[in-house]
Amino acid sequence: MHELxxxxxxxxxxxxxxxxxxxxxxxxxGNFQVLFNHAPLISTFELGIIKVGLPGDSTRIFTTSGGSxxxxxxxVLLLSDTIEAVENIDLERALKSKxxxxxxxxxxxxxxxxxxxxxxxxxxxxxxxxxEKYSTLKxxxxx
Amino acid sequence: MATLRDIKSRIKGVKSTQQITKAxxxxxxAKLRRAQENVVNARPYARKIWQLLSRLANENDxxxxxxFVQREVKNVAYVIVTADRGLCGAFNSNIIKEAVRNxxxxxxxxxxxxxLFCVGKKGFDFFSKRNFNLYGKNLGLFSSLKYSEALDISQxxxxxxxxxxxxxxxxxxxxFKSIIQQKIVVEQFLPITLITERSEKKNEPNYIYEPNQKSxxxxxxxxxxxxxxxxxxxxxxxxxxxxRMTAMDNASTNAKELIRTLQLKYNKExxxxxxxxxxxxxxxxNALKAS
Numbered sequence: 001m002h003e004l005x006x007x008x009x010x011x012x013x014x015x016x017x018x019x020x021x022x023x024x025x026x027x028x029x030g031n032f033q034v035l036f037n038h039a040p041l042i043s044t045f046e047l048g049i050i051k052v053g054l055p056g057d058s059t060r061i062f063t064t065s066g067g068s069x070x071x072x073x074x075x076v077l078l079l080s081d082t083i084e085a086v087e088n089i090d091l092e093r094a095l096k097s098k099x100x101x102x103x104x105x106x107x108x109x110x111x112x113x114x115x116x117x118x119x120x121x122x123x124x125x126x127x128x129x130x131x132e133k134y135s136t137l138k139x140x141x142x143x
Numbered sequence: 144m145a146t147l148r149d150i151k152s153r154i155k156g157v158k159s160t161q162q163i164t165k166a167x168x169x170x171x172x173a174k175l176r177r178a179q180e181n182v183v184n185a186r187p188y189a190r191k192i193w194q195l196l197s198r199l200a201n202e203n204d205x206x207x208x209x210x211f212v213q214r215e216v217k218n219v220a221y222v223i224v225t226a227d228r229g230l231c232g233a234f235n236s237n238i239i240k241e242a243v244r245n246x247x248x249x250x251x252x253x254x255x256x257x258x259l260f261c262v263g264k265k266g267f268d269f270f271s272k273r274n275f276n277l278y279g280k281n282l283g284l285f286s287s288l289k290y291s292e293a294l295d296i297s298q299x300x301x302x303x304x305x306x307x308x309x310x311x312x313x314x315x316x317x318x319f320k321s322i323i324q325q326k327i328v329v330e331q332f333l334p335i336t337l338i339t340e341r342s343e344k345k346n347e348p349n350y351i352y353e354p355n356q357k358s359x360x361x362x363x364x365x366x367x368x369x370x371x372x373x374x375x376x377x378x379x380x381x382x383x384x385x386x387r388m389t390a391m392d393n394a395s396t397n398a399k400e401l402i403r404t405l406q407l408k409y410n411k412e413x414x415x416x417x418x419x420x421x422x423x424x425x426x427x428x429n430a431l432k433a434s
Contacts, residue, residue: 009191011290011373013184028354042195043353044362068363070195072348079191081290081366 002036003055008062008078015062015083022053023076025069034069034076041071047122049130050078061086061134063127082123086130094131098124147416150409154402161398167230168391175322175384181288182319182377189370196367198350199360209305210335210364219249220258220278220309222300222332224316224375225266226383227285232390234317234325234383235265241327242266242315246275258309262296262376278303285380293373301368304333316375317382323389325382332371 006023008016023034026048034041050062067080101121105114205211223242225235249255258278261267267280279299284292303309312333317325352359 009188011185011188011293011370012181014187039351040348041351041353042199042359043351044359068192068195068359068366070191072350077191079188079195079366081294081369 003074004034004036004038005075006052006078007076008050008080008083010080010083015085016052016060019055020052020076021055022051023078024051024053025078026050026064027069034071036074038071038074040073041069043069043071045069045078045080047126049126049134050083061130063089063130065123065126086134089127089131091128091131094124094127098128145408145412147409147412150405150412154405154409157398157401157405161395161402164391164394164398168388168395171384171388171391175381175388178377178381178384179319182374182381185370185374185377189367189374192363192367192370196360196363199356199363201356201360204357204360208361208364210333210368213334214310216310217254218256218258218307218309218311220260220300220303220312221246222260222262222296222312222314222316223266223270224314224379225261225263225269226379227264227283229265230390231383231387232393234386234390235269238315238317238327239266239269241329245313245315245329260296260300263379278308284376285383288376288380290373293369293376296376297365297369297372300332300372301365309333314375316379317386319378319381319385322385325386332368 003019003021004023006016006018006020007014021035025032025034025043025045028044028046031048032043044066045064045068046066048064048066050064052060052062054060062083062085064078064080064083067078067083069079070077097120101117101124104117105121221242223238225238229235246257246259249257257276259270259275260278261270261280261282263285264282267277267282271277281292281296281299300309300312304312311331314328314330314332316328316330318328320326
């Protein structure tokens with residue numbers, strides 16, 4: 001069986017652990033896909049969507065704010081500060097934080113930290129996009 | 144001499160205190176279980192990051208990397224992690240005592256400036272009333288501990304370290320040993336004293352680094368520091384709950400003992416009163432008979 005061991009770890013918990021067929025990662029130098037017998041690799045990745053191909057052609061989608069990936073001997077280890085499965089995303093919260101971030105960026109009153117507002121806007125957009133695009137997959141996902 | 148009514152009301156008071164301490168113990172025990180889980184859950188992340196870092200570490204980079212370079216120390220920062228709330232035995236006072244001892248040692252040295260960063264309300268209450276140089280604080284975070292708190296704290300500390308406000312950062316916190324045991328740890332946070340397990344380096348697979356070794360290292364390093372802070376917060380939280388649980392357990396036992404002795408005293412008093420009354424009646428009857 002051409003399968004990989006995937007572990008996704010965030011500081012708060014183990015998000016995912018199990019056998020997979022492929023992992024698509026939004027790497028710093030561009031998206032890349034990890035399949036069976038990938039060369040050893042250590043890479044960072046950016047804000048985006050991680051696609052995990054499970055045995056039996058179903059897919060799981062995760063959103064992440066960036067982190068690091070290590071690939072060795074068909075083991076994939078993803079470390080990220082925030083990473084969550086698309087079905088766990090709180091769409092309402094994402095929409096709210098999008099509105100909040102946009103407000104902050106338009107109201108240019110002194111004390112606001114622009115980088116942070118921009119980052120949280122990007123994160124919210126990422127989540128919303130992921131839900132819109134992939135939430136139809138929900139029924140395929142074994143919970 | 145306490146009257147029967149006094150003793151009775153005291154028993155009632157102690158009983159209601161006992162109820163409170165019992166309830167607090169239960170609450171702490173329930174929270175402690177979750178806190179312990181969190182400590183365990185945070186371990187793999189911290190460990191993996193550390194492994195990656197020691198693999199990526201490169202002798203030359205370390206000598207120039209600001210997080211590792213030992214500067215001449217003029218400004219020391221103490222990060223003191225206490226609880227937000229009391230009623231947890233000597234938990235807070237122990238850590239404050241240890242902090243004061245360390246700080247006083249440094250204060251004796253005239254060329255040193257000491258800054259304090261208080262995490263948790265109890266430490267802040269103590270140090271803000273005294274003549275200490277308070278740099279920053281994060282209070283009220285333990286009731287619902289989130290990773291973003293660790294982010295926030297580490298951001299403040301790291302930026303102050305990098306712009307030269309501090310040359311050395313020391314964290315004082317309680318490590319979670321077991322439910323009944325906490326250990327005070329005084330740990331140097333920055334500059335990082337370190338690292339690489341050389342033995343591991345020999346049979347290294349030939350990694351591809353993307354974008355490159357150094358930039359991954361620089362990217363991972365702040366994450367490692369954040370994970371450290373996160374771990375410390377979780378440890379301290381679990382310790383606090385453990386300490387509260389034991390303290391409240393002791394309090395409940397003491398209350399039980401107190402109630403027992405009070406009850407005994409009450410019974411004795413009551414018996415004495417009855418005997419006295421009987422004697423009076425008998426004496427009265429005898430007096431009547433005699434006349």
